[in-house]
Amino acid sequence: MPVNPSQSLRDSYCYVYSCELDAEVELKICDFEGYYRDPLNPTRKLNQIFVQVELFCNQKPVGFPVSTSYQQSSSSQLLPHLKQNFSEWLTLPARYSALSRDAFVHFTIWDIDLEDNTPFLSVERNRDNISKGHTSFPKRLIAQASMPLFNNMGVYQSGIVDVQLSQSNKSEPLMKPNDSWKYSSEAGFQHFHEILQRKVSILRTDTDYWLNKFSAETIEKNQSKLKSDSKSLFLVVSMANCVFDLQRFDIVYYERENSTKLSSYRNPADPELGVGFENLCEAQHYLMTRHARAGRMDKQLKPNKAAKDKLDHIMKLPSTQPLTREQMDFVWKFRYHLQSYPCALNKFLHSVDWKRPGEVENAVSLLKSWAPIEAEDALELLSINFTHKSVRSYAVSRLDQGATSEQILLYLPQLVQAMKYEQYPQRNIIEDETAVSIDAVEVLEKIDEDEITSPETDNLAYFLMKSAVNNHKIANFLYWYLKVEEEATKDSDSNISQMYNRLSQRLLEELDKKETKELSLSLKAQQHFVDDLIVITEEAKKRSGRRDIRESSLRTLLSQANHLTKLNNLILPLDPTVKLIGVLPDSAQLFKSAMVPVKLTFKTTDATGGRPQEYTLIFKQGDDLRQDQLIIQMIRLMDLLFKKYNLDLKLTPYAVLSTGLKHGLVQFVKGRTLREIIKKYEEHKEQSIKEAMKEYRPDAKSPLGIESTVVDNYVRSLAGYSIVCYVLGIGDRHLDNILLCENGKLFHIDFGFILGRDPKPLPPPMKLTTEMMNPLGGIQSKQFQDFYMYCDTAYAILRKHSKVLLNLFSLMIDAGIPDIAVEKEKAVFKIEQRLKLEMSDEEATGHLTRVIDSSISAKLHIVSDVIHDWKQHWAW
Template sequence: MPHVCDDCAREFTRMDNLRRHQREQHAEESRGGTKDRVMGRENSLDPDIFDDDSNMSFESDTEILNSSDREEETEDDDDEEIESVTSEEDEEETEDDSEETDSELDGSVTSCEEGEEGEEEEDTDEGDMEGEEEWALYRDSTILQPLNEGEVPQQVLKETRRFGRTGTLEGKRERKSYKALVEDPMLRYSGQYQETCSDLYITCQVFAKGKPLALPVQTSYKPFSTRWNWNEWITLPLKYSDLSRNAQVAFTVWEIYGPRKALAVGGTTVPLFGKHGMFRQGMHDLRVWPDQESDGAEPSQTPGKISNNDDQMTRLGKLTKKHRKGHMVKVDWLDRLTFREIEMINEKEKRESNSMYLMVEFPLIHFDGVEYSIVLFEKGADDTLQVRTQAEIVTVPDPEMLMENLVESKHHKLARSVRSGLSDKDLKPNAATRDQLNLILGYPPTKAMSLEEQDLVWKFRFYLTNQKKALTKFLKCVNWTLPQEAKQALELLYKWQPIDVDDALELLSPQFSNLMVRRYAVSRLQQAEDEDLLLYLLQLVQALKYEDFNEIKRGLDTDKTRHDTVSSTDGSYADSMVSGTVNVISQDGFHPLQSDFPTRKPEESIPVTHDECDLATFLIQRACKNAILANYLYWYLFVECEDQDNINRDQKVTEMYINVMKRFSQALLKGGGECRKRRSLLAAQQTFVDRLVMLIKVVQREGGNRKKKVEKLQALLADPEVNKINFTTFDPIPMPLDPEVQIKGIVVEKATLFKSALMPSKLTFNTTQSQEYVAMFKYGDDLRQDQLILQIITLMDKLLRKENLDLKLSPYKTLATASKHGFVQLVDAIPVAEILASEGTILNYLRKHSPNEKGPYGISQEVMDTYVKSCAGYCVITYLLGVGDRHLDNLLLSKSGKLLHVDFGYILGRDPKPLPPPMKLCKEMVEAMGGQSSDQYQEFRRLCYTAFLHLRRSANLILNLFSLMVDANVPDIALEPDKTVKKVQDKFRLDLNDEEAVHYMQTLIDESVGALFAVVVEQFHKFAQYWRK
């Protein structure tokens, strides 16, 4: 037989005494269903109550309460719940005492003593408790009585689903003095002088900011004999959502004082929400302030919770709460003894305080068996919360930071193993998956795919092989560090539907370093025409930075071996270019590019080993076949080789460009007669530019004003002995700026200097076509940024022309011949500022040069259409490229009505002026169309919408070109290279559909036309230009 401790023996002895007592004394009451009310269920076992057979001492005036969960809060910890556990009977009970106690037990556990309302409530509880274990509530704790008597009872918490309930009123009321009784004889008939408990009632009302939110609610009548116990649920005429953060409930206990008179026994007030905005739950003992009516003031004069850190009830209540929440180890037999002791201490504290306490219970919210808390939520409340201004940031070391996630890595390998390829070949997506794949394929090149999206693209890779737009997305999903995965991707690469040339540019970006992928991209570029290739040539030269430098160098060695050549002792032409010397220039004039190879019979064709090759070999092969490509490739490479002043430049990059230049020189030398002639002309161009730079340096060092410098310039151009070259007449060479034009001399009389800080020179060239070609040579200025923007404008113009939209754009030519000088084509146009100063309006200027009485506003219809189209085109393009520093001096207008922009020193959103408008569209330009109500202005808006939509469809191509320029030494790109592509992408607003994009463009136009600050800035610029002149 197992050993049973003395405490457990006494407990079970009391249980047997209770069952015997109920069978003998309360058989009739049990048949009436009283026991059911106590147990909360019909046909239950006898309640488990402890008979006092021990020598423990308990207070005789304590009673059995209806719940073990009481909570006490202080002002310092407003949300701390204190569980109050009631105590046992006092000392040994006689059989008569037991009968009285059982009667009180019956009244305490039920919702109300022997009342019909209490019976209805307990009947409701019976239905809730069917099929569950029985509940019995006692003063010391709430005990779960199992149906199997052999099981050990456990500590549990009572659940309730009502709004709020008034419980018992504990404590002694002090009687009035005899003096007060003499003064008011009616007090003799009040409840204070009754031998039994007087009939009291409670009123309950909700306040906020001292004002009542609803009418008070009163408890129902209930006669009392030995103690005050309402045990009544109260429903207030308010919703939870109607309560504010500072809402508080006020309880006032009343007694009948006389006919239609009531006397306040005491009052107490408690906030409904704690300091964290959580609605109160569970049992609370509230202090009742005698002879005072509760108030809802802030702060209240009758607070139910009083701050006292030394209070035993508060300290024990916190420990009880921790036990109930499972934060302490539970030992059943020890817990019962502990709770009794806690209750004894609580009763002693209450008795010594000489105060009255009202026990109230707030509901516990349950839904689907889960307990919830009511939390106050106010929109925008987080914005007004106080935060710590000097919060300390504690850095906790994480040893796993930036380390490989083994779980994700394993999942990745399993999902992309060779075995999965067998089942993935026949996979077909459903409608939802297909829509998701189409959404992914529509992402711009800069948008990174999530891991889930990458896995989805990989899973349906065989299905996507028929969609050429999907190849770049698929290659981005590949982890090239895993050999098996890379092998699968490369095998699938040549089975994919061939991609367009525009998409092939993305494969040349730094994101793709795999050699086979880059060669595949080059193979797609071989399908492009020379005219299209010329549009991308600037970016392709920059893409050489992401090639394999060792392979480029091996190509140079291979060419030398193939042609049985030997290196010269003085160095190659490319070396001389990089050193900045002019050793390649003879003293007598022009001569061909010096070579590392001895003179021998040239081969008739450029050797091609296979269709696929690296990017450098491809560019050299195409340049050897096209004179225009050869011209621009040479100067693009020369600028990269010459740009050694860039301190951030990697020397390996410079060495790579030198190797490419050497290979280009070798290819031209070993080509046919046309290639050797082309090489000779490039050398002549180089000599011409070098001599011209030397001349301009001399002019800039000349003292005096602009007039003297112009005279010096003309004198130097006319004297062939000074620079060992005759600038007035020389053998025809292709103009570096435009190789289709053959120049043969400079018109000395027309040479001049512009009025600006750098004083660029204006040169007029004689051509072989008996025409003059006017260009500006700028020394001391980096033209690579203008060169890039004008190349993009040229590309956009051709894209719009493919859509049958000719906006009469004038993308003039610009070529940087070094990092500090270059050529700019001059067009026959006048700054708008000069037109307004001389003619008054743009309309007068157009009417003067293209009059037509039948045309709009007396101007030729063709000229007006040209003006409207060119305005629309440049407004959209300059907005997309973020061109800044727009004023009427860098807007030019030709006699034919073509408007064009010049000077692209600020791009990608940079602007020296504050608050610039989205696009340059001043009132003078709108008035030239006839005003905002004219048909021409409406046509202008329509053209802007159309051009914006067409260019959005080619956004990927433009973004790919900018992505290849992020490492170029372009000033505004070098400022924030990582944000360059994002800036352009944001302008396209690819997140909008076509209809939304049109509406967005409408907003930009209206904002630009009505920009007042731009007018003020324009006036300041006009004054600055006036004083400068």
């Protein structure tokens, strides 16, 4: 090393400037250890692991990544604890003198995935390819982390470093680099860890190491315990030391004036290592061609047949799938040709580089002359992916001009969610011409009441207010959606919560005007109505004794509550077309469930003022109904899509309204659970449901002994809900949450598990028991064939209209809905995956047939139903 210390090495701090070191940067990958459990498959073991290291300077990659050789994971290791030894030195494609101050390395841990029966010998034979980063074999990202090479004082990392890793399935090199790992349970442990690191470093470099042997062992044990308790993954890395004349030197960052860091450095590595990474020449070509094509030439371009096919393929890609750079450039190239195709607009906006003012100006100009898109396509432009004011304004204008009141009402929950991504023009914000989401806290920090309802007609808040004033149904549900969102965001984001509060207050103010004043008063009365139900049901639940005793107490409390027995034509929050005269106390009932829902019947009159009728609902307290509300919204949407193609699957999208995070209203639909039916007709065994339908609507002339309309209703509804539950991944399906009406319509309730989540192990894709299939009359019957036909047709319709389903779910990822919040980045993908959009129609039909067949033949659900029966038996 070219180091000339000017004084005694033992009496001074020894260091060398980084710019003086012409050696290549090296580090040693020691061990990969810690707590590992695959989030998608907890029993999955690792096969062959390798570590990839990439150097970054000035936030840009330097050269190509370098990799260790792969290591066969020991089959004797018990999950979730593992330790894999590498002990391999790696040389990075840079010298110390060329490092920038912000230089860091990005570690990724990869596993060669052999679950597709790839022979081990083929992997062994291509060992060199794997170690060089080739992608000939399927590899799966296990974990990743970034580590700065210089600390806060500008001193190069030294000694052995425990790099804490984050489990991930997507490489993110520009993620925030991890500092030293921290034990999160108590602040004291963090301080203790820092002391340990310093002492271990001293002990490892001290020439009198034998004097500290006992201390070193104790420290190592304590450190290992802290790492084990953290239940994290760690990569143990040993940094190369700078040594001269048996003395260790620290490397201190220093840059000479007029230094050209890494400007002329060439990586001598194998050029094939760059496969899969950005090509800088292509990136420059991308910028040059876009600039060059900004003139008249692009306006004259017309795609040939091959180009049309390529554009058609791009347009059919799911809205959730990001475009590649090549696809973005291709769409941009033919942007003028695509202007006449409404369905191409969203893909075009995805192809715009919103960081370049020239492109933004061109895109905004084209936006004004583009063929108008449908209202359902405009929803995507209100997502977090589009925050440019012109794009969001255009989306609002399309909703204003192209959406009916029924569509606005259907999309209302998502439009309320989209308010989180809005920008407010009256605030003094210098807008960055970018499509990257602006942090809601910054945007809403100084919003005053006037900004929420901007006089601009392209403002989403203005659009919602105008729609509410013009339609009483929209006003009714908008009020409750805003109230629930205000409560839901109160703790997580007070600024967003305040925004929703101001919106709800402004809604009441707008409705408080002369022509809509009655509706404003009704909304306030609805709030009092819900508050009264909370108080009375809580009081009844507190009473000791059996369920019948508590029911009696509830009826007494209701009869004494004059404000509930005399509601004076209060508009029902659940259904604004219904007006409540008063509750019928003697009809109150407590359900056998953990949260003890309350069934209430009200004397009502419809909106036309007709004769008194009755309306039964369920008031749930202690349950978050937002997830049920979303699923019912999806069922209602699917029902409309089916009927658009003259396919009536007799679905029952009953009304659900969340009035708070822990309470809400549900429409009661008269029906009997399949569990009750099977128990009542148990002597008929597997024919129990069929016998119940015979009793409901007998017809001696019919082949099945049941009225033909009842059988038809059953076949259609069974097919409809099978597809609905499969596409939405609705889980926890058992015989107590599937009901049958006397007219043969079957429907599902209680959607506590969605998107593939299920408390039962290995559930079938669809709930199709032998008892449920027997009313169809056997495999050769017309009803059985109709069932398959209805399923296939419904599935094809949903695949064709997948865009609206995915757009609606995309707008709900930040809604705090339980099963979406668990893995919100995967929520939309799970629906896309079940729709099999990559398949042709014929392939999708074959896939669905296999799903139905496997569901009918599944046997494990029988055990699950028995276990559920046992739990229900001991619930009370």
